[in-house]
Amino acid sequence: GENVEQHPSTLSVQEGDSAVIKCTYSDSASNYFPWYKQELGKGPQLIIDIRSNVGEKKDQRIAVTLNKTAKHFSLHITETQPEDSAVYFCAAPSGNTPLVFGKGTRLSVIA
Amino acid sequence: SAVISQKPSRDICQRGTSLTIQCQVDSQVTMMFWYRQQPGQSLTLIATANQGSEATYESGFVIDKFPISRPNLTFSTLTVSNMSPEDSSIYLCSVGGGEPNSPLHFGNGTRLTVT
Numbered sequence: 192g193e194n195v196e197q198h199p200s201t202l203s204v205q206e207g208d209s210a211v212i213k214c215t216y217s218d219s220a221s222n223y224f225p226w227y228k229q230e231l232g233k234g235p236q237l238i239i240d241i242r243s244n245v246g247e248k249k250d251q252r253i254a255v256t257l258n259k260t261a262k263h264f265s266l267h268i269t270e271t272q273p274e275d276s277a278v279y280f281c282a283a284p285s286g287n288t289p290l291v292f293g294k295g296t297r298l299s300v301i302a
Numbered sequence: 303s304a305v306i307s308q309k310p311s312r313d314i315c316q317r318g319t320s321l322t323i324q325c326q327v328d329s330q331v332t333m334m335f336w337y338r339q340q341p342g343q344s345l346t347l348i349a350t351a352n353q354g355s356e357a358t359y360e361s362g363f364v365i366d367k368f369p370i371s372r373p374n375l376t377f378s379t380l381t382v383s384n385m386s387p388e389d390s391s392i393y394l395c396s397v398g399g400g401e402p403n404s405p406l407h408f409g410n411g412t413r414l415t416v417t
Contacts, residue, residue: 222402222403223402223403223404225405225406227408232410233410233411234306234394234408234409234410234411235345235394235408236408237303237405237406237407240405242403280344280345284399284403287358288347288360289333289335289347289350289396289398289399289406290345290347290399290406291347292344292345292346293344294343294344295343295344
């Protein structure tokens with residue numbers, strides 16, 4: 192089955208700086224890679240996703256890049272703001288399992 | 303995307319008791335799933351809730367411990383049976399994933415503490 196590795200586990204950045212979170216996956220057949228943001232007391236919320244037919248996708252300050260050859264994908268947040276502070280999860284599908292999740296990255300944006 | 307409501311949002315339970323968690327979706331959905339998130343950890347799939355038939359459980363999860371119902375396309379329940387402190391987790395209902403390369407959407411979860 193799929194194995195998703197995520198790093199770093201914690202990340203602190205100054206407000207306005209960029210944050211990058213990286214994930215690797217093991218199943219070369221995987222072709223869908225979402226990112227979720229989980230704020231305290233809430234469920235994970237989908238913030239961006241990418242399919243294997245593209246290498247990059249942007250949505251305002253958030254972008255995701257995918258390297259299928261190396262089997263890794265990354266989340267980029269530019270011009271970080273305090274409200275970006277949360278736990279971020281990457282994920283990938285695995286066989287009949289809808290999504291396998293990475294262990295999460297706790298992002299702290301320091302004002 | 304679908305609006306997913308879970309009840310209760312949190313509970314504190316005595317060991318040995320059982321708790322039933324409800325998940326209500328505001329539209330009909332084909333696929334519903336239950337995930338567990340242990341404190342400070344990632345999300346692990348418990349089972350797929352199948353409408354009109356028995357749930358499909360992942361390795362390490364059994365029906366006797368986590369019975370699931372799915373009477374229709376908008377509602378499901380997860381029961382955590384004979385609870386122990388190790389069952390203290392967030393239990394999350396999710397929908398979607400019915401089409402290839404489609405996202406999952408989550409409710410806000412049920413925060414369970416077993417004492």
